[in-house]
Amino acid sequence: MNPEKNKIVILGAGNVATQLGLALYENEFPIIQVYSRTLASAEILGKQLKTAYTANIQDINTEADMYIFAIKDSALPSVLKNMPPANKSLWVHVAGSVPLDVFAGYTERYGVLYPLQTFSKSRKISFSNIPFFIEANNSADELLLENVAFSLSDKVMRFSSEKRKLLHLAAVFACNFTNHLYTLSTQILEKHGIDRNILLPLIQETAFKINDLHPRDAQTGPAVRNDDEMIGQHLEILDNQPLMKEIYRLLSESISRDKINGERDT
Amino acid sequence: MNPEKNKIVILGAGNVATQLGLALYENEFPIIQVYSRTLASAEILGKQLKTAYTANIQDINTEADMYIFAIKDSALPSVLKNMPPANKSLWVHVAGSVPLDVFAGYTERYGVLYPLQTFSKSRKISFSNIPFFIEANNSADELLLENVAFSLSDKVMRFSSEKRKLLHLAAVFACNFTNHLYTLSTQILEKHGIDRNILLPLIQETAFKINDLHPRDAQTGPAVRNDDEMIGQHLEILDNQPLMKEIYRLLSESISRDKINGERDT
Numbered sequence: 001m002n003p004e005k006n007k008i009v010i011l012g013a014g015n016v017a018t019q020l021g022l023a024l025y026e027n028e029f030p031i032i033q034v035y036s037r038t039l040a041s042a043e044i045l046g047k048q049l050k051t052a053y054t055a056n057i058q059d060i061n062t063e064a065d066m067y068i069f070a071i072k073d074s075a076l077p078s079v080l081k082n083m084p085p086a087n088k089s090l091w092v093h094v095a096g097s098v099p100l101d102v103f104a105g106y107t108e109r110y111g112v113l114y115p116l117q118t119f120s121k122s123r124k125i126s127f128s129n130i131p132f133f134i135e136a137n138n139s140a141d142e143l144l145l146e147n148v149a150f151s152l153s154d155k156v157m158r159f160s161s162e163k164r165k166l167l168h169l170a171a172v173f174a175c176n177f178t179n180h181l182y183t184l185s186t187q188i189l190e191k192h193g194i195d196r197n198i199l200l201p202l203i204q205e206t207a208f209k210i211n212d213l214h215p216r217d218a219q220t221g222p223a224v225r226n227d228d229e230m231i232g233q234h235l236e237i238l239d240n241q242p243l244m245k246e247i248y249r250l251l252s253e254s255i256s257r258d259k260i261n262g263e264r265d266t
Numbered sequence: 267m268n269p270e271k272n273k274i275v276i277l278g279a280g281n282v283a284t285q286l287g288l289a290l291y292e293n294e295f296p297i298i299q300v301y302s303r304t305l306a307s308a309e310i311l312g313k314q315l316k317t318a319y320t321a322n323i324q325d326i327n328t329e330a331d332m333y334i335f336a337i338k339d340s341a342l343p344s345v346l347k348n349m350p351p352a353n354k355s356l357w358v359h360v361a362g363s364v365p366l367d368v369f370a371g372y373t374e375r376y377g378v379l380y381p382l383q384t385f386s387k388s389r390k391i392s393f394s395n396i397p398f399f400i401e402a403n404n405s406a407d408e409l410l411l412e413n414v415a416f417s418l419s420d421k422v423m424r425f426s427s428e429k430r431k432l433l434h435l436a437a438v439f440a441c442n443f444t445n446h447l448y449t450l451s452t453q454i455l456e457k458h459g460i461d462r463n464i465l466l467p468l469i470q471e472t473a474f475k476i477n478d479l480h481p482r483d484a485q486t487g488p489a490v491r492n493d494d495e496m497i498g499q500h501l502e503i504l505d506n507q508p509l510m511k512e513i514y515r516l517l518s519e520s521i522s523r524d525k526i527n528g529e530r531d532t
Contacts, residue, residue, distance in 0.1 A: 176487030185440035207473035221442030
């Protein structure tokens with residue numbers, strides 16, 4: 001694909017829109033406009049990408065070759081309904097759990113460009129090893145999206161909507177829930193005046209260990225050792241935090257059950 | 267401390283005993299013996315550390331200056347009870363949640379040398395940035411343990427048993443439970459024939475992101491966006507896995523509640 005031939009409008013100015021926009025911009029894709037329903041957000045991203053911006057859906061530039069919808073999944077249908085006519089162009093979303101056919105009835109050519117990564121506005125990220133999952137309703141656009149993705153990353157795969165949804169579910173466990181465990185452990189430390197950064201080497205080794213070991217074989221801690229006495233002591237510390245206590249209990253039970261299943265399998 | 271003056275016996279041949287033993291060995295501490303109740307394990311670690319080994323507690327060398335108990339917390343009392351007399355030496359354990367005074371009544375000089383890290387036998391690890399937490403029942407041995415720890419790592423702190431237990435509880439969330447989430451996400455992928463390695467860049471970015479951002483500010487995903495429709499779809503996929511479904515539900519609730527509390531605080 002010749003980037004110059006593919007003028008892009010980015011819809012959304014959140015975490016994904018920002019980081020994907022920056023990556024496209026740095027790879028010299030011509031981004032001709034940013035749309036966000038919040039003018040301040042549209043302006044911030046528009047300026048970062050040195051391009052036009054609008055908060056008025058009727059002012060969306062209809063000359064683009066590709067419209068990238070990087071907005072909240074729940075907002076997508078209403079934006080699609082109100083889009084100005086741009087029906088010769090390719091419409092693309094970037095979501096894990098939204099099926100391809102969300103576009104059906106709104107336009108002719110559509111696809112998905114899903115980067116499997118966690119994005120925040122303020123943290124710049126290298127795209128080269130982010131896996132991209134591609135889908136389109138026609139093979140020409142599938143190829144086009146593949147080329148766009150390959151210009152950002154080395155890992156590009158074609159995945160159906162169904163498979164992509166499973167991937168996204170796995171990512172919720174591996175990333176969103178994991179990050180929340182970081183929050184909970186940080187809470188324990190901060191409550192007692194201990195610097196949270198003390199946990200960083202442990203957290204990072206835990207994440208790197210599974211490069212070498214299957215996570216089941218990397219498991220350590222009281223639950224996998226069936227150390228009921230220590231588990232009891234930990235639950236006691238959490239007596240005043242019923243939700244955290246229940247999370248501790250449930251994850252310990254799951255570790256212990258997974259171990260039994262693992263032993264049965266071998 | 268002059269390492270040559272401190273002959274060490276390591277009790278245990280599991281994950282911590284192996285990695286700590288290797289680190290001490292490489293730093294030229296004279297390890298004079300390895301004890302494990304399983305002879306095969308004692309032999310493997312003894313050979314790695316080029317030293318004597320035994321599975322007979324009565325054959326433990328009584329000439330050491332330091333005995334490092336790196337055994338299962340639940341096995342500690344019975345080993346202490348059966349130790350041959352070595353009462354002039356320093357006895358040390360390496361556990362997060364075992365109080366210092368577990369040694370009281372068994373010997374005169376005792377302490378704790380707790381490395382905050384996850385260890386597996388087969389994965390070699392750099393000790394230089396692992397935080398060590400030190401405690402002893404007398405100030406001379408506190409200093410001695412501090413010196414031992416500083417010869418392995420740059421980060422050494424004195425922590426009470428009570429504070430160390432909180433730290434260990436936080437580590438269970440940040441490491442043991444996190445690793446189990448990796449197992450669950452891997453299960454989802456493997457069940458559908460998708461390579462688990464596809465998640466590694468996401469997992470590693472999640473762990474590194476909190477170098478820059480407080481984990482609360484790094485949170486992404488359906489729960490923090492209150493995307494109830496997607497949460498409902500994910501729960502539906504997990505219909506046949508009640509324990510995993512409950513984990514999904516509970517962690518989503520905790521993320522959502524944490525967000526509300528965070529907004530109230532600011």
